[in-house]
Amino acid sequence: MKYWIATFMLTISMNLFSQSLSDKIDQYISSYTQTNDFSGNVLIVQKDSVVFAKSYGDANVAFQVQNQEMTRFKIGSISKQFTAAAIMKLEEAGKLQITDTLSKYFPQYPNAKQVTIHQLLTHTSGVVDIFALPDFSQLSCSNTSLSELAGLLLSHQLESTNQYQYSNGGYAVLAQLIEQVSGKDYGDYLKATIFDTLEMNATGHDQQGVIVENLAVGYNPKGYDGLELAKQVDSELMKGSGSLYSTTQDLLKWINALQKGTFFSQAQTDTFFKDDGNGYGYGISVYKSFGRDVFGHDGRINGYIADYLHYKDDDISVIILGNIQTGVADFLRRDLAAILFDKEYHSRAKTFAGADQYPPNAEDLLGGYAFGPNFTVYVEYVGGLIKARANEGGYSELVPLQDGRFFSRTLYAFIDFVADDNGRVEKMIWTNNDGNVFEGIKK
Numbered sequence: 001m002k003y004w005i006a007t008f009m010l011t012i013s014m015n016l017f018s019q020s021l022s023d024k025i026d027q028y029i030s031s032y033t034q035t036n037d038f039s040g041n042v043l044i045v046q047k048d049s050v051v052f053a054k055s056y057g058d059a060n061v062a063f064q065v066q067n068q069e070m071t072r073f074k075i076g077s078i079s080k081q082f083t084a085a086a087i088m089k090l091e092e093a094g095k096l097q098i099t100d101t102l103s104k105y106f107p108q109y110p111n112a113k114q115v116t117i118h119q120l121l122t123h124t125s126g127v128v129d130i131f132a133l134p135d136f137s138q139l140s141c142s143n144t145s146l147s148e149l150a151g152l153l154l155s156h157q158l159e160s161t162n163q164y165q166y167s168n169g170g171y172a173v174l175a176q177l178i179e180q181v182s183g184k185d186y187g188d189y190l191k192a193t194i195f196d197t198l199e200m201n202a203t204g205h206d207q208q209g210v211i212v213e214n215l216a217v218g219y220n221p222k223g224y225d226g227l228e229l230a231k232q233v234d235s236e237l238m239k240g241s242g243s244l245y246s247t248t249q250d251l252l253k254w255i256n257a258l259q260k261g262t263f264f265s266q267a268q269t270d271t272f273f274k275d276d277g278n279g280y281g282y283g284i285s286v287y288k289s290f291g292r293d294v295f296g297h298d299g300r301i302n303g304y305i306a307d308y309l310h311y312k313d314d315d316i317s318v319i320i321l322g323n324i325q326t327g328v329a330d331f332l333r334r335d336l337a338a339i340l341f342d343k344e345y346h347s348r349a350k351t352f353a354g355a356d357q358y359p360p361n362a363e364d365l366l367g368g369y370a371f372g373p374n375f376t377v378y379v380e381y382v383g384g385l386i387k388a389r390a391n392e393g394g395y396s397e398l399v400p401l402q403d404g405r406f407f408s409r410t411l412y413a414f415i416d417f418v419a420d421d422n423g424r425v426e427k428m429i430w431t432n433n434d435g436n437v438f439e440g441i442k443k
Contacts, residue, residue, distance in 0.1 A: 025052045032326075038324060041322075042320050043318075069247070073304055077306075080283035080297065082283070084121050085194055105180060115158070126163075146236055146239050153173055171283070172237070172240045187243075191205075204245060205235070222397065289309065295310050296308045303323060305321075307329045320333065327411045348412070350407065352403065364419075365386065369441065377430070397410070
């Protein structure tokens with residue numbers, strides 16, 4: 001009888017703890033849904049037990065279709081590790097060697113002699129980012145093919161080789177290499193070699209003009225708490241670097257395969273996860289969080305955010321997929337783990353008051369601000385709104401606040417402008433969501 005009572009009380013205690021933990025997680029995530037800065041799915045699993053699983057917001061706002069467990073989301077740069085895995089499968093099949101220089105496959109481009117496949121995989125090739133290409137935004141409108149994009153990238157002057165510089169361009173070249181060597185479309189090859197093998201039946205390559213069942217509509221923030229439909233980048237241009245969609249359940253299958261070593265051989269697993277000195281393996285981040293070894297990646301693409309971290313020794317996976325492109329995934333990734341490990345955390349959901357209109361000197365804010373020799377932030381009027389973009393990157397609206405600052409919901413960053421003694425704007429002070437402050441000088 002005493003044994004039964006003790007077991008009963010232990011069960012109640014565990015249920016109360018689980019309920020308390022679940023409530024904490026839900027309350028934290030809800031702080032961002034209430035400000036219209038997060039909509040999507042969150043899944044947390046330890047070993048084979050679901051710690052937390054919940055859907056938030058709408059997959060389609062216009063038709064009030066709610067996000068559900070089977071909702072698919074574009075996963076942005078999480079796609080890179082699948083590209084890397086496909087390259088490793090081609091090596092396993094004897095189709096290529098990761099130590100090969102690109103001149104073996106792209107002899108028409110002189111730069112190819114200086115770049116290896118390994119360097120592309122580890123972001124040390126010097127191949128520029130696709131968003132740094134001149135007039136990248138126009139490529140989407142001209143039906144540029146993957147092979148044409150790869151040609152533009154390999155023809156462009158290389159940046160510093162053997163130095164880590166994150167490049168979507170390098171992974172676009174890898175996607176072209178996959179198609180060239182396998183003789184299959186990038187999406188078809190990944191499906192046959194990875195997704196079908198792991199029964200990731202809700203994962204695939206987004207194709208222009210093809211309807212994807214249960215795919216959430218992507219939204220960008222507008223104003224203080226509004227939304228607008230996100231303009232989609234041609235998926236052909238995002239092959240390799242960010243063209244895939246998936247679900248939380250499918251990503252869990254992938255994480256489990258990596259954790260248990262059932263997809264690669266042991267030698268391949270070691271290579272895939274080897275830190276090349278920059279907290280990065282082959283398309284995957286490897287580092288420490290809360291003193292624990294983790295692997296994962298984040299992803300951002302117009303209208304969507306994605307993130308996952310797997311804590312190896314604890315066998316805990318935290319997966320976040322969303323269809324509003326704000327900067328909150330950076331907080332969710334860290335703070336959800338903090339809740340799990342009983343560490344300090346707090347919500348950074350916006351509580352500051354928005355302003356009804358721009359300040360009188362709004363015209364004076366426009367222009368370019370140099371944050372370094374090769375990094376300029378441009379402030380411009382776009383469609384009647386003040387927006388900022390870095391180099392050739394996408395625009396982020398600068399929402400005016402009552403205290404005189406501006407706020408970027410896309411990046412969850414604060415922006416302030418400083419004038420000289422004559423009232424002329426001379427600096428931009430950019431405070432990132434991690435609290436780091438950067439100063440740009442007006443050109």
